Amino acid sequence: MIVKTISLLGHKDHGKSTLIGxxxxxxxxxxQVRIKEAEAYxxxxxxxxxxxxxxxxxxEEREQEMTYDTTRAEIKYKxxxxxxxxxxxxxxxxxxxxxxxxxxxxxxxxxxxxxxxxIRDQTKRHLFIAxxxxxxxxxxxxxxxxxxxxxxxxxDMIKDGLSGFIEKIGFEKTMVSFVPVSAYKGENLVKRSxxxxxxxxxxxxxxxxxxxxKQSGNKTGALRIIVQGFLExxxxxxxxxxxxxNLSLTGGFCISPGNLPVKIKSIIVKGKKVKKAIIGExxxxxxxxxxxxxxxxxxxSNKGDCPxxxxxxxxxxxxxxxxxxNSSIRFNGSDxxxxxxxxxxxxDPTTGTRSTNGKMELLSAISAxxxxxxxxxxxxxxxxxxxxxxxxxxxxxxxxxxxxxxx
Amino acid sequence: MIKQDxxxxxxxxxxxxxxxxxxxxxxxxxxxxxxDSTTMLALARKAFLGKVPFPVIHxxxxxDFPETYEFRQDLAKKWNLDLIVAPSEIKPDLVGSACxxxxxxxxxxxxxxxxxFDALIVSIRRDEHGIRAKERYMSPRDKKFRWNYxxxxxxxxxxxxxxxxxxxxxxxxPLLDWNEIDIWNYVKRERIPVNPLYFSRNGYRYRSLGCTHxxxxxxxxxxxxxxxxxxxxxxxxEERSGRSMDKEREYVMQRLRSLGYM
Numbered sequence: 001m002i003v004k005t006i007s008l009l010g011h012k013d014h015g016k017s018t019l020i021g022x023x024x025x026x027x028x029x030x031x032q033v034r035i036k037e038a039e040a041y042x043x044x045x046x047x048x049x050x051x052x053x054x055x056x057x058x059x060e061e062r063e064q065e066m067t068y069d070t071t072r073a074e075i076k077y078k079x080x081x082x083x084x085x086x087x088x089x090x091x092x093x094x095x096x097x098x099x100x101x102x103x104x105x106x107x108x109x110x111x112x113x114x115x116x117x118x119i120r121d122q123t124k125r126h127l128f129i130a131x132x133x134x135x136x137x138x139x140x141x142x143x144x145x146x147x148x149x150x151x152x153x154x155x156d157m158i159k160d161g162l163s164g165f166i167e168k169i170g171f172e173k174t175m176v177s178f179v180p181v182s183a184y185k186g187e188n189l190v191k192r193s194x195x196x197x198x199x200x201x202x203x204x205x206x207x208x209x210x211x212x213x214k215q216s217g218n219k220t221g222a223l224r225i226i227v228q229g230f231l232e233x234x235x236x237x238x239x240x241x242x243x244x245x246n247l248s249l250t251g252g253f254c255i256s257p258g259n260l261p262v263k264i265k266s267i268i269v270k271g272k273k274v275k276k277a278i279i280g281e282x283x284x285x286x287x288x289x290x291x292x293x294x295x296x297x298x299x300x301s302n303k304g305d306c307p308x309x310x311x312x313x314x315x316x317x318x319x320x321x322x323x324x325x326n327s328s329i330r331f332n333g334s335d336x337x338x339x340x341x342x343x344x345x346x347x348d349p350t351t352g353t354r355s356t357n358g359k360m361e362l363l364s365a366i367s368a369x370x371x372x373x374x375x376x377x378x379x380x381x382x383x384x385x386x387x388x389x390x391x392x393x394x395x396x397x398x399x400x401x402x403x404x405x406x407x
Numbered sequence: 408m409i410k411q412d413x414x415x416x417x418x419x420x421x422x423x424x425x426x427x428x429x430x431x432x433x434x435x436x437x438x439x440x441x442x443d444s445t446t447m448l449a450l451a452r453k454a455f456l457g458k459v460p461f462p463v464i465h466x467x468x469x470x471d472f473p474e475t476y477e478f479r480q481d482l483a484k485k486w487n488l489d490l491i492v493a494p495s496e497i498k499p500d501l502v503g504s505a506c507x508x509x510x511x512x513x514x515x516x517x518x519x520x521x522x523x524f525d526a527l528i529v530s531i532r533r534d535e536h537g538i539r540a541k542e543r544y545m546s547p548r549d550k551k552f553r554w555n556y557x558x559x560x561x562x563x564x565x566x567x568x569x570x571x572x573x574x575x576x577x578x579x580x581p582l583l584d585w586n587e588i589d590i591w592n593y594v595k596r597e598r599i600p601v602n603p604l605y606f607s608r609n610g611y612r613y614r615s616l617g618c619t620h621x622x623x624x625x626x627x628x629x630x631x632x633x634x635x636x637x638x639x640x641x642x643x644x645e646e647r648s649g650r651s652m653d654k655e656r657e658y659v660m661q662r663l664r665s666l667g668y669m
Binding site (some may be wrong): 154232 | 410430454456457460540548560616
C-alpha cells in the first residue's frame with residue numbers, strides 16, 4: 001500500500017492531536033488498547049473523552065495537554081494509507097515542529113474558529129515553514145466549528161483572512177482547499193456534517209486524498225547521486241543514493257566538486273550487481289581506481305553534466321537560534337563554515353512581506369548571500385531538492401533551515 | 408495494520424545503516440534473535456555487500472528460551488556474525504519492569520564501555536509503542552544512558568544531527584518506520600530465518616519475544632509466515648500484549664526508555 005505522509009500544522013491548542021485521535025477513531029484505525037488507555041487517562045484527569053490522548057503518550061503531554069515532540073499515526077483510506085505527523089504547536093518547540101513537518105508530502109493546517117483563537121502568528125509561521133520545506137499541497141481545516149454554532153461567517157472570515165497570505169508565500173491557489181470541521185465531535189472529518197449544510201465541498205479526508213494526488217517531488221532530469229562515503233576501507237567503492245534521474249553503466253561520469261572524471265565499473269543495489277539504478281535507490285559503485293580525496297557529500301553525474309561547485313549561494317533562511325561567528329551549514333552530511341553572510345532581504349514569515357531594511361530576528365526569515373569555506377555542488381531547491389537545501393548550525397546547535405534560490 | 412511498500416522501507420533502512428557506519432567510529436547492534444533485529448541484520452547484509460560489518464550484542468540473562476539459543480548459534484554461523492554475548496545476572500528480588508529496566512541497561516553499559524562503542528543499532532519500531540513513536544532515527548544517550556526526550560535533536564532532510572555526548576553514545580533506529588506486518592512480509596519476501604517460537608505449537612505462539620520470565624504466548628494457529636501475516640491482517644490486539652512489563656503501571660515504557668532501556 002502506498003503511504004502518503006501528512007504534516008499537521010497549527011498554533012498550539014487549535015486541535016492537531018485531537019484531530020488525529022479523532023480520525024484514528026472514525027476510520028477504525030486505533031486499536032482498542034489505545035482507545036481504552038486514552039479513556040482511562042481522560043477519566044483520571046476528570047475530563048470527557050479526549051481523543052488527543054491516543055496520540056500524546058508522554059506523561060507530561062497528557063497532564064499539560066500539550067504535544068512536546070513529533071509522532072506518527074497511520075490511517076487507511078480507500079487505496080491509500082496516510083501517515084499523519086503530529087507536531088508541537090508551541091513556539092519554543094519549533095525545532096521539533098520542523099523535524100516532524102519535513103517528512104510531509106502534503107500539509108493540513110488547523111485553525112480554530114473561536115473568536116479568541118483564530119489566525120495567529122504561529123499559524124502563519126507554520127505555513128511559511130511548510131512552504132520552505134517544499135510542501136506544495138495544503139488543506140486548511142477550520143476547527144472547533146461546534147463552539148461557534150457552526151457559523152458560516154466564522155469560516156469565511158478565516159478563509160478570507162488566510163487566502164492572500166497563502167498565495168503570497170508561494171502556494172498555488174489550485175493546490176489549497178478549506179474545510180470547516182469539528183475535530184472533537186468528528187464533524188466533516190470522514191462523514192459530511194449535518195450541522196453545516198452550507199458547506200458544499202468535500203470532507204477533510206477526501207480533500208487530503210485528492211491533495212496527495214497533486215503533490216510532486218523532484219522533476220525527472222539529469223542524473224544526481226549523492227555520495228555518503230566509501231565502503232569501509234575500500235577507496236574504490238563508494239555508497240550513495242540516486243536522488244534524481246537514472247543511472248546506467250554507459251558513458252563516463254564526473255564527480256562534483258572538482259569536476260573529476262571517473263569510470264564506474266559496476267553498480268551494486270541491495271547486494272546484487274545490476275546494470276541500472278533508479279531514483280530513490282541506494283547504490284554501491286565500484287570505480288576503476290582508488291580515489292584520493294574523501295567523497296562524502298559529493299555528487300556523481302553523467303559526464304559533461306556535473307552541477308557546478310560553488311562557494312557562494314543565495315538562500316532563503318529561517319532562523320531559530322542566534323547566528324554567531326561560529327555558524328555553519330550541514331549540506332548532505334558535510335559541515336561547511338559560513339565565512340560571510342550578507343542579507344539581501346528581511347522576510348516577515350507572518351505577513352510574507354520582504355524588505356531591504358530590518359533586523360535579523362529569531363523565528364523569522366532572510367534572503368542572504370552566503371560565502372562558504374568550501375565549494376559545494378549546489379543547485380536551486382526548485383531544481384533538485386536534495387542539492388538545494390541545508391540545515392543551519394550555530395555553535396554546534398540547530399539554528400534553522402535554508403533553501404537555495406540562486407547563486 | 409497498514410502494509411507499507413517494502414522497497415521504500417528497505418531503502419530508508421539501508422540509508423540509515425550506511426549513514427551510521429559513515430558517522431561513527433565504532434558501531435555495534437543489539438541482537439535479541441527476535442524477528443526485528445534479525446530483519447535488521449538481513450538489511451545490513453544488503454547495505455554492506457553481503458556482510459554484517461559490525462558486532463552484534465546479545466544481552467544474555469540465561470533465561471531465554473532454548474529455541475532462541477539454538478537460533479543464535481545457527482544464524483551466527485550461517486551469516487558469519489561477530490557475536491558478543493554479554494551475560495546479565497538475574498537478581499531474584501527484581502521482577503518485571505524493574506528487572507528489564509535494571510539488568511539489561513546495566514549489562515549493556517558494561518559492554519559498551521568495555522569495547523568503546525559510540526553507536527548502537529536498536530531495532531525498535533514506532534508502531535510498537537506510543538513512546539517509541541517519539542524517537543528519532545538517531546538519538547543521543549548520555550554517559551548514564553539517559554534519553555533526554557524533552558530536548559531531542561532536530562532531524563530533517565536526511566540529516567541526522569545527533570552528536571556524541573562525552574562518554575555517551577548514539578542509538579540508531581533503522582527500522583523506526585516499519586510496522587509489525589511489514590516485518591513479516593519482508594521475512595516472507597526475503598526468506599529471512601526466524602526464531603521457531605513465533606510459530607504455533609499446540610494452539611499457542613509468541614508474538615513478541617522477551618525472556619522466559621516475562622513473555623506470555625498468545626492463542627494462535629499460525630504455523631507459517633503466511634499464517635502469521637493473515638492473522639495480523641485482522642487482529643485488534645497490540646503486539647506487546649504478551650509483554651508483562653508494559654502493563655504494570657502507566658508510563659512504564661517512558662520511564663524505562665529515559666533510563667536507558669531499549
